[in-house]
């Protein structure tokens with residue numbers, strides 16, 4: 001593992017704020033290829049799930065566990081992501097890929113995400129250590145206030161896990177704690193250009209508003225855990241297998257398969273969704 005892929009300042013910022021943004025993390029050519037695949041790949045489209053937000057607006061995502069030899073697999077297994085993640089996780093053990101999801105916020109209809117911590121979902125999977133869990137969002141289109149970019153409460157990962165209940169078909173954080181956090185810490189709109197990446201801690205409070213603009217807001221979010229972080233209530237497998245790292249060039253130059261063999265999440269298989277009373 002190459003050390004010092006991130007600067008000391010980036011690592012300090014992550015520890016203090018719970019997130020860092022890396023501008024131009026992916027090149028324009030990489031984004032063209034990733035976004036082109038996201039839009040065209042049949043498997044991605046067929047496996048998209050619609051989740052209702054609190055206002056009944058649909059928020060669409062496709063989620064899979066094992067990173068393969070498709071262009072998204074090459075991104076999520078790339079040296080640039082894995083080295084960055086390895087330096088931010090609180091563990092010396094290898095980086096494993098929990099899951100990736102393609103977030104598809106369509107113009108005018110793309111729904112909101114309520115305030116939550118990712119660990120608000122993942123402690124139900126009984127992952128033990130939130131400091132060993134991280135998400136990396138790569139913007140496939142520009143994301144701004146108008147089309148519902150991610151909002152975070154800077155430093156809120158230091159609160160520890162707050163209670164979560166259900167919000168529409170999502171999991172939502174206790175709003176008393178969220179409002180306390182908003183009175184105490186800064187709300188930050190993470191506006192990203194296509195190709196920028198946001199690395200964020202599993203206890204960082206975040207949300208996004210509906211996309212009421214004329215433009216799509218698509219991104220990929222890949223979630224990683226250290227191999228030392230055991231999940232006692234998780235039936236998928238890739239979270240315990242060290243990522244088979246590929247060079248960054250793989251994204252543009254290696255032959256890529258379709259995602260047709262990917263182990264996509266089905267709505268009926270997700271315990272958090274079942275608990276919301278969602279019915280097929």
Ligand SMILES: O=C(O)CCC(=O)C(=O)O
Nearest residue numbers: 103113118150207208221
């Ligand atoms: O993509 C978004 O707007 C929010 C997604 C999110 O909060 C999540 O996946 O945890």
